[in-house]
Amino acid sequence: MKEKKDRKEIGLAVVGSGAIGKIRAAFARDYPGVGWIGICDINESLAKKLAEETKADFYTTDYKELLKRREINAAIISTDENNHVEPILAAVEQGHRLFIEKPLATNVKDSRMVYEAIKESGVDAVMGYTNRFRRRFLTIKERLRTGEIGEITTVTTRAFMNRMVPIATLRRTELKGNLQPMVVSGTHSLDMSLWLMEGKEPSEIYARSIDKALGHIGTKDATFGIFTMNDGTLWSMNISWALPIVWPGAVYGLEIGIVGTQGVITIDDTHRDLVLASEKPQWAGYRPEGYKPEFERHVEFLTSFPPGDMAFGQLWGPMREETNSWFARLYTGMDTPHATAWDGHRNLVLTMAMCLSADRGTPIKLPIDEEEFYK
Numbered sequence: 001m002k003e004k005k006d007r008k009e010i011g012l013a014v015v016g017s018g019a020i021g022k023i024r025a026a027f028a029r030d031y032p033g034v035g036w037i038g039i040c041d042i043n044e045s046l047a048k049k050l051a052e053e054t055k056a057d058f059y060t061t062d063y064k065e066l067l068k069r070r071e072i073n074a075a076i077i078s079t080d081e082n083n084h085v086e087p088i089l090a091a092v093e094q095g096h097r098l099f100i101e102k103p104l105a106t107n108v109k110d111s112r113m114v115y116e117a118i119k120e121s122g123v124d125a126v127m128g129y130t131n132r133f134r135r136r137f138l139t140i141k142e143r144l145r146t147g148e149i150g151e152i153t154t155v156t157t158r159a160f161m162n163r164m165v166p167i168a169t170l171r172r173t174e175l176k177g178n179l180q181p182m183v184v185s186g187t188h189s190l191d192m193s194l195w196l197m198e199g200k201e202p203s204e205i206y207a208r209s210i211d212k213a214l215g216h217i218g219t220k221d222a223t224f225g226i227f228t229m230n231d232g233t234l235w236s237m238n239i240s241w242a243l244p245i246v247w248p249g250a251v252y253g254l255e256i257g258i259v260g261t262q263g264v265i266t267i268d269d270t271h272r273d274l275v276l277a278s279e280k281p282q283w284a285g286y287r288p289e290g291y292k293p294e295f296e297r298h299v300e301f302l303t304s305f306p307p308g309d310m311a312f313g314q315l316w317g318p319m320r321e322e323t324n325s326w327f328a329r330l331y332t333g334m335d336t337p338h339a340t341a342w343d344g345h346r347n348l349v350l351t352m353a354m355c356l357s358a359d360r361g362t363p364i365k366l367p368i369d370e371e372e373f374y375k
């Protein structure tokens with residue numbers, strides 16, 4: 001931790017003023033260690049509105065102009081998935097500490113290039129794997145660290161998602177190629193599983209996909225895979241992101257089972273413990289702007305939106321803890337469990353290796369030669 005006299009105010013750039021940029025900028029406004037705030041979005045009205053809401057010092061549509069400002073020493077890159085690379089590189093060039101929304105990039109070459117640039121510059125860069133900041137996962141991580149279940153032998157990870165998420169994600173871009181369930185959303189449960197299994201490295205993946213429900217919008221419905229780890233641990237990892245709009249889990253539901261030589265841990269993170277049923281349609285958890293779902297949903301498992309939930313005009317939940325912990329990391333030097341840029345690159349490569357194995361119909365040895373993705 002830094003001595004009080006060594007703490008220096010954070011001068012923050014928020015690049016991307018959409019759903020997530022808005023949430024994080026609001027926390028910045030309230031964090032005592034944040035001084036100057038600059039906001040950017042290519043959509044000027046969004047940038048202006050967020051700047052007004054957060055009483056920011058400056059706004060622009062040009063991230064280069066913002067990142068070059070002398071007041072800035074840290075940046076949040078919260079642009080949409082296909083637009084992370086350029087602002088990250090511009091921030092690295094200026095030596096700013098970084099908080100980057102996942103994924104690092106949407107293809108392996110860009111992701112590697114961005115990761116190497118970060119590594120070479122030595123800037124402290126973390127990534128938004130928000131689940132790591134939830135009390136339930138932190139307590140399990142601690143039990144695994146202290147060896148309560150002995151040595152892990154098998155892990156099963158099942159992610160269920162409402163198809164509203166892929167429909168909303170794919171409709172905002174023409175670059176749909178890599179917007180597959182594992183790459184965009186399975187990456188969260190993959191990161192969690194690997195974090196819980198820390199120290200084990202995947203040595204093979206064998207996966208399969210199906211696209212009967214969402215093939216027409218340019219993505220797969222589900223990907224199922226089995227990883228073999230370098231010590232023989234077996235890990236079954238799957239995601240289905242084509243659950244119907246009427247499925248009560250509005251966004252993300254997760255089940256993980258971890259079996260060890262001396263114990264077991266099961267995690268029910270499906271949100272079935274908080275059920276709301278109403279004659280009124282329910283979209284409180286998640287409803288992308290301008291998107292009109294074809295069906296009404298009247299039953300909702302509350303708290304399935306990973307960032308958290310709105311109450312009294314503010315977001316409460318893991319994204320608050322994650323963002324404020326990052327500010328503390330910068331301001332007080334606190335040690336935090338954020339995912340690193342390397343975790344982000346590794347997660348992209350592994351999720352894409354699952355897609356490649358499914359496309360080829362063959363197992364793939366890991367670590368993979370990254371050129372394989374371009375053959």
Ligand SMILES: NC(=O)c1ccc[n+]([C@@H]2O[C@H](COP(=O)([O-])OP(=O)(O)OC[C@H]3O[C@@H](n4cnc5c(N)ncnc54)[C@H](O)[C@@H]3O)[C@@H](O)[C@H]2O)c1
Pocket residue numbers: 015016017018019020021040041042043046061063078079080081083087101102103128129130172306307
């Ligand atoms: N950690 C989580 O739980 C979580 C949840 C949802 C989304 N995300 C991630 O957060 C990121 C943003 O998602 P979102 O839902 O806020 O998207 P969004 O589409 O609502 O917002 C993205 C914004 O970035 C702007 N933008 C694009 N290119 C830009 C550029 N070059 N310069 C400035 N602005 C630019 C767009 O105009 C848009 O307003 C994505 O990477 C997504 O995967 C994380």
